[in-house]
Amino acid sequence: MRNISDIIEHYLKTVLQESHGGMIEIQRNDLADRFSCVPSQINYVISTRFTLEKGYLVESKRGGGGYIRIQRIDLPMHSELHAHVHETIGSEMSQSAAEGLIYRLVEANLITGREAALMRSAVLRNTLLLKLPYRDEMRARIMKAMLIALMGQSD
Known part of the structure; x- marks a missing residue:
């Protein structure tokens, strides 16, 4: 059984796919009523599952006429x-x-689940036993190298 966060995420992604232009505007309270949950649950789902790293731009306006706008940002083509x-x-x-970023690449079918698992294991903090900021620098270099190799381009 999926939890309420998974259900809300699935619903929002489905609505986004069906929307024109890859953008939706929702009312936090309306969505909370639809799923019989508190508005903070909606905030949680949006802030953790619709991030820029995962390919979403989220804009929020609070107040009486407030809304949450979620827009899908597409990855560039291989040549770019x-x-x-x-x-x-x-x-x-x-x-x-x-x-x-790995999540986005899988979701866009640019890499396989197996490739994603290998990439994740290579950039884990337990794998990169370096102190910050060296760990984040090494992770960036590894990610760049893997992505360029996977996409068949040379540096």
């Missing part, structure tokens, strides 16, 4: 990926940012 990888990752990358 090399430059995008260098711009997105930068010189440092946290473990959560790396995991979010």
Whole structure:
């Protein structure tokens, strides 16, 4: 049995897929009523599962006419990926940012589940036994190298 957070996430992703332009606006209270939960549960789902690293841009306006706007951000095509990888990752990358990017790549069918598992294991803090900021620098370099190799491009 899936928990309420999984159900809300699935619902929002389904609505996003069916929307024109990959964007939806929702009312937090309406969604909470729909799923018989508190509005803070909606906040939790949106803040943890609809992050920039996972490919979503979230905008929120509080108050009487308030809304939450969720927009899906598409990954660039393979030909643009090399430059995008260098711009997105930068010189440092946290473990959560790396995991979010790997999640997006799987979701976009750019890498397989097996490739994702290998990538995750290579960038775990337990694997990279270095002190910060060296660990985040090494993680960024490893992620760039793996992504470029997977996409068949050379540096």
